[in-house]
Amino acid sequence: MTTTLPDEATLPADPAPPGETPPSHDHAPSHDHAPGRDRAHDTVRLRAAAAFVREHGTATLLPRLLPGLRGPELAALAAHCRFAHVGILLFPADAQHLRGQLAACGLAADTPSQPSVVVRDRLARRHRRDPAELDVRILRPRVHGRAGERRAVEVFALTVPDRSDLEPVAAHERALGHEAHVAFELERPDPLVLRGLCAVLTRYGARPDGGGYNPHEDGTVLYFTTPADATCGYRRLELYAPGDHREALAAHVERPAVNRPAETLLHLLTGAWTTQALATFAHLRVPEAMETAAATDTRELARRTATHPEGLAALLRYLTMLGVVTEDAAGQDGFRLTPLGSLLRADHPDTMRPLALMYAGPFYRSFAALDHTVRTGQPAFDHLFGENHFDHFARDPALADLFDRSMAASSRMFHPVPAHPVITEAARAPAPRTVVDVAGGNGELLGRILTAHPGLRGVLLERPHAIEAARRSLDALGCGARCDYRGGDFADVPHGGDVYVLSRVLHDWDDDRCGEILRHCARAMPDHADLLIVERLLPTDGSPSLATAWDLHMRCNVGGRERSAEHYARLLADAGLELLDRSPLPLEAHVLHARRAPATGPGTARPAATP
Numbered sequence: 001m002t003t004t005l006p007d008e009a010t011l012p013a014d015p016a017p018p019g020e021t022p023p024s025h026d027h028a029p030s031h032d033h034a035p036g037r038d039r040a041h042d043t044v045r046l047r048a049a050a051a052f053v054r055e056h057g058t059a060t061l062l063p064r065l066l067p068g069l070r071g072p073e074l075a076a077l078a079a080h081c082r083f084a085h086v087g088i089l090l091f092p093a094d095a096q097h098l099r100g101q102l103a104a105c106g107l108a109a110d111t112p113s114q115p116s117v118v119v120r121d122r123l124a125r126r127h128r129r130d131p132a133e134l135d136v137r138i139l140r141p142r143v144h145g146r147a148g149e150r151r152a153v154e155v156f157a158l159t160v161p162d163r164s165d166l167e168p169v170a171a172h173e174r175a176l177g178h179e180a181h182v183a184f185e186l187e188r189p190d191p192l193v194l195r196g197l198c199a200v201l202t203r204y205g206a207r208p209d210g211g212g213y214n215p216h217e218d219g220t221v222l223y224f225t226t227p228a229d230a231t232c233g234y235r236r237l238e239l240y241a242p243g244d245h246r247e248a249l250a251a252h253v254e255r256p257a258v259n260r261p262a263e264t265l266l267h268l269l270t271g272a273w274t275t276q277a278l279a280t281f282a283h284l285r286v287p288e289a290m291e292t293a294a295a296t297d298t299r300e301l302a303r304r305t306a307t308h309p310e311g312l313a314a315l316l317r318y319l320t321m322l323g324v325v326t327e328d329a330a331g332q333d334g335f336r337l338t339p340l341g342s343l344l345r346a347d348h349p350d351t352m353r354p355l356a357l358m359y360a361g362p363f364y365r366s367f368a369a370l371d372h373t374v375r376t377g378q379p380a381f382d383h384l385f386g387e388n389h390f391d392h393f394a395r396d397p398a399l400a401d402l403f404d405r406s407m408a409a410s411s412r413m414f415h416p417v418p419a420h421p422v423i424t425e426a427a428r429a430p431a432p433r434t435v436v437d438v439a440g441g442n443g444e445l446l447g448r449i450l451t452a453h454p455g456l457r458g459v460l461l462e463r464p465h466a467i468e469a470a471r472r473s474l475d476a477l478g479c480g481a482r483c484d485y486r487g488g489d490f491a492d493v494p495h496g497g498d499v500y501v502l503s504r505v506l507h508d509w510d511d512d513r514c515g516e517i518l519r520h521c522a523r524a525m526p527d528h529a530d531l532l533i534v535e536r537l538l539p540t541d542g543s544p545s546l547a548t549a550w551d552l553h554m555r556c557n558v559g560g561r562e563r564s565a566e567h568y569a570r571l572l573a574d575a576g577l578e579l580l581d582r583s584p585l586p587l588e589a590h591v592l593h594a595r596r597a598p599a600t601g602p603g604t605a606r607p608a609a610t611p
Contacts, residue, residue, distance in 0.1 A: 279360030295334035436497035518575035
């Protein structure tokens with residue numbers, strides 16, 4: 001799943017703790033309020049934060065935040081991230097007063113500032129305020145550690161003039177310290193390292209607590225709540241990764257909270273409602289009747305879509321919680337389509353409408369029999385429909401077309417494939433090279449490759465009923481004349497190609513059948529040929545992944561499974577092939593690069609690939 005984060009960031013709402021009500025702003029502040037005393041306390045907190053930053057180091061601070069963390073995992077965590085700053089929220093009367101607080105704490109009073117959209121929006125949600133009335137700035141005055149390490153105090157400053165109606169907000173935030181945190185920065189912002197660090201933090205009791213991407217700084221922030229038995233005075237932990245890591249961020253912010261198990265379980269149990277709500281929204285063509293720039297009255301939407309006004313309004317309110325639509329900010333009875341919701345429009349260039357209809361249709365029905373798969377290891381789809389997924393769809397043209405379109409709806413993962421070094425090297429060859437797409441569906445990936453490289457030729461192998469759709473697709477792209485079509489099964493893999501592609505094929509099958517498919521490819525491949533495999537990879541560190549969900553989906557619906565890179569390497573080796581490398585793709589996919597295995601020694605024949 002991809003999360004779109006506008007401006008500085010998008011963060012989940014930060015509700016008040018159980019039993020607590022945010023302070024009302026419908027009345028004037030109490031007359032016994034003492035802003036001078038409170039601001040003196042702010043200065044004390046700022047001085048304490050600066051001292052904390054000076055005194056602590058990465059390796060000593062981590063165990064205080066995560067009790068039980070020690071040994072190799074502590075060493076690994078400390079090797080990949082460094083203690084960077086402490087964050088604190090202050091409430092100066094104006095900019096001059098803030099400069100005085102900084103100077104009083106030995107911090108640079110002339111530290112530059114910029115607007116903080118993240119904290120402003122968190123405060124606005126928490127206190128039901130208009131963000132425009134909250135002037136929040138962010139400053140990072142430098143502080144040095146004991147050994148001269150360059151660190152900072154991250155100061156968020158909400159301007160609260162004397163006798164302002166924001167004083168209850170300041171009092172509430174001082175009391176609860178929602179924004180106070182300790183931060184660590186990744187030394188090398190690798191996506192796999194980031195996922196691994198998140199897995200370690202959660203394993204030792206840290207709870208995901210939102211995050212955001214800041215395009216102004218090109219940095220990604222992941223927040224955690226530390227365990228209750230932490231011996232550090234800060235209850236929130238920030239992990240900062242330079243660069244755009246919004247796929248990791250999306251997985252992070254979607255993790256359910258664990259401190260309210262009943263509420264969390266209810267949210268999980270109603271996941272089926274979400275699937276059907278999204279599919280109903282798409283099936284009734286409601287997205288096409290809406291606009292993204294302006295809200296449309298619910299009754300007008302009901303008229304355009306031939307739906308019941310009250311029923312439609314209930315659906316739209318539910319979808320508002322999912323970020324698919326948003327209610328009219330003016331309080332009128334209307335809704336606007338969000339960028340997320342626009343992906344369900346049939347005319348969107350990256351439409352995911354077919355996926356919604358597929359997941360809420362045949363696959364939804366088969367998941368109702370998931371217990372059969374778990375008990376027997378056999379596909380629930382076959383048990384329910386009396387035949388396998390491929391035969392069932394092949395006999396129903398409408399279903400076959402929906403399946404092809406649903407596969408194309410995930411084609412964003414293909415964007416980088418035409419630029420893979422194997423493809424670009426083939427395109428630069430003096431003589432025309434041939435790309436063989438094995439079980440290439442409607443030709444989506446092959447079309448992208450041929451369009452990007454006019455000198456390449458293509459061969460698409462598919463079952464006969466799918467050939468015509470692929471022919472139409474490639475003709476529409478203007479590259480049909482450079483492509484040959486072969487109707488057949490995996491035993492019919494064409495010989496003599498230069499690059500072979502298996503895209504989202506192997507996860508459809510068990511290991512025995514995968515081995516057969518790979519041996520068919522190896523037998524057809526000349527010595528110089530390359531094999532590219534596009535699949536999702538199961539993580540080996542327990543971190544959340546789309547591949548884990550798709551593993552269950554594949555077992556339930558087709559009898560296949562997702563695999564780790566090491567698992568694929570073993571299957572390839574058994575077929576006389578060697579895994580050379582892997583590269584990440586969008587939607588948590590990867591492209592694996594393999595070739596015929598080299599001879600094992602002088603005078604040793606190359607391993608034979610058997611049919």
